[in-house]
Amino acid sequence: MKIIVPVKRVVDANIKIRVKPDGSGVELANVKMAMNPFDEIAVEEALRLKEAGKATEIIVVSIGSATCAETIRTALAMGADRGILVKAEGRIEPLAVAKLLKAIVAKEEPGLVILGKQAIDDDSNQTGQMLAALLDWPQGTFASRVAVDGEHVEVTREVDGGLQTVRLALPAVVTTDLRLNEPRYASLPNIMKAKKKPLDETTSEALGVDATPRLEVVATREPSGRQAGIKVASAAELVAKLKTAGVL
Amino acid sequence: MATLLIADHDGAKLGDATAKALTAAALVGHPVDILVAGENVHAIAEAAARLDGVAKVLVADGATLANLLAEPLAELVVGLADRYAVIAAPASSAMKNALPRVAAKLDVMQISEVTAVVAPDTFERPIYAGNAIETVRSREPKLVMTIRGAAFTATASGDASAPIEAITAPGASAASQFLGADLTTSTRPELGSARIIVSGGRALGSAEKFDAVLAPLADKLGAAVGASRAAVDSGYAPNDLQVGQTGKVVAPELYIALGISGAIQHLAGMKDSKIIVAVNKDPDAPIFQIADYGLEEDLFTAVPAMLEALK
Ligand SMILES: Cc1cc2nc3c(=O)[nH]c(=O)nc-3n(C[C@H](O)[C@H](O)[C@H](O)COP(=O)(O)OP(=O)(O)OC[C@H]3O[C@@H](n4cnc5c(N)ncnc54)[C@H](O)[C@@H]3O)c2cc1C
Ligand SMILES: Nc1ncnc2c1ncn2[C@@H]1O[C@H](COP(=O)(O)O)[C@@H](O)[C@H]1O
Numbered sequence: 001m002k003i004i005v006p007v008k009r010v011v012d013a014n015i016k017i018r019v020k021p022d023g024s025g026v027e028l029a030n031v032k033m034a035m036n037p038f039d040e041i042a043v044e045e046a047l048r049l050k051e052a053g054k055a056t057e058i059i060v061v062s063i064g065s066a067t068c069a070e071t072i073r074t075a076l077a078m079g080a081d082r083g084i085l086v087k088a089e090g091r092i093e094p095l096a097v098a099k100l101l102k103a104i105v106a107k108e109e110p111g112l113v114i115l116g117k118q119a120i121d122d123d124s125n126q127t128g129q130m131l132a133a134l135l136d137w138p139q140g141t142f143a144s145r146v147a148v149d150g151e152h153v154e155v156t157r158e159v160d161g162g163l164q165t166v167r168l169a170l171p172a173v174v175t176t177d178l179r180l181n182e183p184r185y186a187s188l189p190n191i192m193k194a195k196k197k198p199l200d201e202t203t204s205e206a207l208g209v210d211a212t213p214r215l216e217v218v219a220t221r222e223p224s225g226r227q228a229g230i231k232v233a234s235a236a237e238l239v240a241k242l243k244t245a246g247v248l
Numbered sequence: 249m250a251t252l253l254i255a256d257h258d259g260a261k262l263g264d265a266t267a268k269a270l271t272a273a274a275l276v277g278h279p280v281d282i283l284v285a286g287e288n289v290h291a292i293a294e295a296a297a298r299l300d301g302v303a304k305v306l307v308a309d310g311a312t313l314a315n316l317l318a319e320p321l322a323e324l325v326v327g328l329a330d331r332y333a334v335i336a337a338p339a340s341s342a343m344k345n346a347l348p349r350v351a352a353k354l355d356v357m358q359i360s361e362v363t364a365v366v367a368p369d370t371f372e373r374p375i376y377a378g379n380a381i382e383t384v385r386s387r388e389p390k391l392v393m394t395i396r397g398a399a400f401t402a403t404a405s406g407d408a409s410a411p412i413e414a415i416t417a418p419g420a421s422a423a424s425q426f427l428g429a430d431l432t433t434s435t436r437p438e439l440g441s442a443r444i445i446v447s448g449g450r451a452l453g454s455a456e457k458f459d460a461v462l463a464p465l466a467d468k469l470g471a472a473v474g475a476s477r478a479a480v481d482s483g484y485a486p487n488d489l490q491v492g493q494t495g496k497v498v499a500p501e502l503y504i505a506l507g508i509s510g511a512i513q514h515l516a517g518m519k520d521s522k523i524i525v526a527v528n529k530d531p532d533a534p535i536f537q538i539a540d541y542g543l544e545e546d547l548f549t550a551v552p553a554m555l556e557a558l559k
Pocket of ligand 2 (some may be wrong): 007036117119
């Protein structure tokens with residue numbers, strides 16, 4: 001069974017972004033980029049399935065500018081087998097990403113697609129569910145445990161009230177939550193090896209997908225800020241202040 | 249045309265999230281119908297029908313909908329979509345799971361986590377963990393959106409009841425099957441609707457200490473309990489208590505952060521709280537930059553002292 005893992009290149013989770021003064025978007029020039037953290041978890045899970053003999057090949061896909069090749073190389077250095085870069089400029093919305101992934105799934109015929117539950121830049125939390133819909137596959141989102149047995153996958157999901165477990169017939173779509181695993185670091189020899197692994201390039205035109213955005217971003221602004229308040233000297237003073245403020 | 253709002257519920261009662269989402273849905277301007285899907289959900293449907301301003305309640309009652317799995321729920325909603333210009337739902341885990349499936353089937357781009365209705369086709373939503381707010385306008389033939397409860401006040405309920413209409417539940421999906429659930433049981437208020445939240449971080453050190461320190465304070469204040477990702481990852485608290493960018497987003501009257509540093513991902517889930525209190529022994533902890541009241545002290549002495557002062 002092949003596994004496809006879509007990986008998105010995003011601003012590093014440790015960076016606090018700034019909104020451009022003219023409100024035209026978020027400042028991305030000279031900002032440190034990294035693989036979306038949920039996608040690292042997805043790559044790790046695919047690697048573990050391969051190591052357990054449940055998968056044969058792991059293909060990572062990234063959609064975006066040429067620099068996304070770096071993100072693919074990171075996944076290859078972790079241990080994925082090959083990469084596909086879908087070159088696209090500008091804003092690519094989850095629906096377009098899902099359509100592009102569907103076209104790749106049609107060619108590669110994987111048994112599983114494992115995505116992150118959410119990209120930490122657009123915070124959409126849509127792509128995996130949309131891909132499952134377009135393929136008419138079952139979905140196991142927000143996974144904290146994934147177990148493949150034969151023709152099925154059992155997915156334990158993090159939900160509002162706790163945990164829920166579903167059993168899906170393969171092929172299926174899974175999206176990762178934070179507690180699924182701890183991604184490995186790529187070792188130096190593996191980083192060197194990754195440079196020789198195959199990385200194909202394609203485009204939305206070649207895949208026959210219209211990736212034009214459906215939503216227009218009218219403006220981007222800073223959130224209304226919060227001022228630091230005061231320091232109190234003791235727990236007793238804190239309680240007194242909260243009583244005065246009327247919340248206790 | 250009209251708006252279809254999908255109700256979120258836990259199988260027993262209609263959550264606050266639906267009443268909050270209704271407030272946003274009503275701002276779009278069309279009459280709002282509410283869909284209640286589930287098994288044995290008539291009491292929930294009746295509660296939905298009493299929400300102010302609801303035009304009609306549709307009830308789909310059947311075993312296939314019992315756990316609100318995405319596959320049958322999306323099938324049901326797609327079947328109703330012709331009649332509606334807007335399909336909305338609270339941004340709960342069940343709806344975040346199902347609604348993008350609906351959107352893709354309708355070939356529509358979803359707007360996630362709406363925090364403000366600017367115009368009937370224009371909305372605000374946070375991106376980058378709430379460090380930027382985007383205004384997006386949809387040119388889609390239909391609007392599909394999830395609504396962030398923390399950004400809206402709940403619509404009130406009254407004695408008047410909207411008509412309730414039963415509709416057919418979809419058949420079972422062979423491809424997806426519910427195996428079981430492990431739900432946290434608690435007598436405390438829910439995070440999403442609590443007036444006060446007491447939240448603990450990595451500093452609590454163990455599940456035992458997390459409970460020993462937070463429970464008496466939460467009980468005294470009638471508060472819900474929350475946690476940082478570090479506390480959940482370390483097993484001090486269950487996953488459904490995580491507050492933040494990728495957990496629950498809350499905006500209570502009072503949020504008390506105990507031993508939480510204030511990473512941007514955590515702030516994303518609580519910075520719209522009315523009053524924020526931080527107890528942290530590091531004077532440089534970023535949480536102090538947004539706290540209304542900061543107490544620089546070891547939480548293991550500060551919390552008992554707070555309880556003493558509350559007597
Ligand atoms: C993709 C991604 C998603 C994430 N999503 C979330 C999310 O949804 N929610 C979330 O919370 N985090 C999230 N995080 C994690 C986030 O970046 C932080 O790592 C996390 O919030 C830190 O938790 P903490 O504040 O409990 O721990 P720490 O950062 O370790 O802070 C512990 C604090 O306790 C203080 N302390 C220690 N001992 C005491 C004591 N005895 N008394 C008083 N104070 C004490 C310390 O001074 C310190 O400030 C996410 C991260 C990533 C990469
Ligand atoms: N441009 C992209 N390239 C590759 N994968 C993507 C891209 N955008 C989204 N994804 C995948 O979809 C997941 C969810 O993204 P989103 O729906 O945007 O929150 C991510 O964690 C990735 O696995």
